[in-house]
Amino acid sequence: xxxxxxxxxxxxxxxxxxxxxxxxxxxxxxxxxxxxxxxxxxxxxxxxxxxxxxxxxxxxxxxxxxxxxxxxxxxxxxxxxxxxxxxxxxxxxxxxxxxxxxxxxxxxxxxxxxxxxxxxxxxxxxxxxxxxxxxxxxxxxxxxxxxxxxxxxxxxxxxxxxxxxxxxxxxxxxxxxxxxxxxxxxxxxxxxxxxxxxxxxxxxxxxxxxxxxxxxxxxxxxxxxxxxxxxxxxxxxxxxxxxxxxxxxxxxxxxxxxxxxxxxxxxxxxxxxxxxxxxxxx
Numbered sequence: 514x515x516x517x518x519x520x521x522x523x524x525x526x527x528x529x530x531x532x533x534x535x536x537x538x539x540x541x542x543x544x545x546x547x548x549x550x551x552x553x554x555x556x557x558x559x560x561x562x563x564x565x566x567x568x569x570x571x572x573x574x575x576x577x578x579x580x581x582x583x584x585x586x587x588x589x590x591x592x593x594x595x596x597x598x599x600x601x602x603x604x605x606x607x608x609x610x611x612x613x614x615x616x617x618x619x620x621x622x623x624x625x626x627x628x629x630x631x632x633x634x635x636x637x638x639x640x641x642x643x644x645x646x647x648x649x650x651x652x653x654x655x656x657x658x659x660x661x662x663x664x665x666x667x668x669x670x671x672x673x674x675x676x677x678x679x680x681x682x683x684x685x686x687x688x689x690x691x692x693x694x695x696x697x698x699x700x701x702x703x704x705x706x707x708x709x710x711x712x713x714x715x716x717x718x719x720x721x722x723x724x725x726x727x728x729x730x731x732x733x734x735x736x737x738x739x740x741x742x743x744x745x746x747x748x749x750x751x752x753x754x755x756x757x758x759x760x761x762x763x764x765x766x767x768x769x770x771x772x773x774x775x776x777x778x779x780x781x782x783x784x785x786x787x788x789x790x791x792x793x794x795x
Contacts, residue, residue: 518555545578548597561609562590566597566622575605581634583652586611596622596640607632613786614653621658633670645682655781657692659714671775671782675768677714679707688778692768693724693761694732703732720761727752727762731769745769 515529518537523529526543533547536555541547545559550568553559557571563578571577578593580586591610594617601607605626610617614635621640626632630644633652643661644650651670656662660674663682673689674680680690681697681704690696693711695704706724730748743751749766756762771780 521553542578561593563593563595563609565595568597569595569599569601571601572603572605574603575601575607577601577607579606579608581608581611581652583611583613583634585613586634589616591616591618591634593618593620595620596624598623599626600624601626602630603628605630605632608634610635611652627664639676653781653785659710661710663697669779671779671785673768673772673779673781676764677707677710679710689768689772689775689780691772692764694728703728716761720759723756723759724761724765727765745773 515531515533515535517523517535520537521535521539523535523541524543527541528546529541530547530549530551532549534552535541536553538555539553539557540559542560544562546564548565548567551565552570554570554572556573558576559578561578589612591612593607593609599620599622607620608618611634618632618634618636620632620638623640624638624642626644627646629647631649632638633650635653636650637655639656639658641659642656645662645664647665648662650668653671654668655673657674657676659677662674662680663684665683666680667685669687672686675690675692677693678690679695680686681695684697684701685699686696686701688701691703693707695707696702697704706721706728708721711721730752731745749769752762753766772778774780775783
């Protein structure tokens with residue numbers, strides 16, 4: 514039997530693993546599934562068609578699986594899927610998906626979502642992501658592996674944050690953030706390579722040096738307006754030729770090309786179900 518505090522309300526239709534611990538004053542709805550080793554500390558609300566994997570810890574006043582804050586949402590069937598080994602801290606809100614966004618909000622594994630963060634409908638968060646206090650994600654945001662988003666950052670809908678990116682605190686993100694880079698400010702700007710983060714993940718020094726070279730060519734501004742002569746597309750073509758076997762550079766090139774396809778640097782926005790001006794994405 515699961516350990517359920519007598520002050521909590523768990524619908525008998527909910528599927529709760531025998532090893533789950535549910536603390537005081539929680540509510541779990543009828544369409545919820547909670548996997549082994551999960552812990553709802555107290556005052557946690559889990560609604561809708563929400564599935565939690567194994568060994569997740571949900572802290573007080575978090576609300577998972579509430580209806581989306583989308584005026585186009587009309588009660589259609591949608592889901593929230595949360596993987597394994599996540600820590601979801603106090604007062605976090607994560608909403609269901611919508612029909613227009615594929616019907617699913619998805620959280621991967623080994624993520625830390627800190628106090629007061631909001632993950633809106635149809636967001637896709639991969640693995641080993643950190644969302645610091647009061648980070649707010651609009652709908653349809655995609656965050657790749659090992660991204661760190663610092664506190665009080667607001668992220669526009671349909672933005673993609675590339676893997677191993679670091680977003681500085683109180684940043685306003687309205688464009689895709691390239692992988693391996695530091696992005697901060699208002700308006701947000703690529704400030705450099707995420708050297709500390711890449712070092713912590715044991716990236717080779719040679720790969721980091723090559724990313725620094727790519728940063729200088731693609732993002733650094735000079736008094737003349739551009740660090741290196743030529744367009745971004747031209748620099749990408751040169752980098753592709755010079756470093757054909759360097760995985761980090763090739764990932765950065767693909768990301769930048771995808772981003773250039775999208776309106777305002779948000780390529781996923783061209784894939785939305787109600788967009789009549791779709792462009793191919795590599």
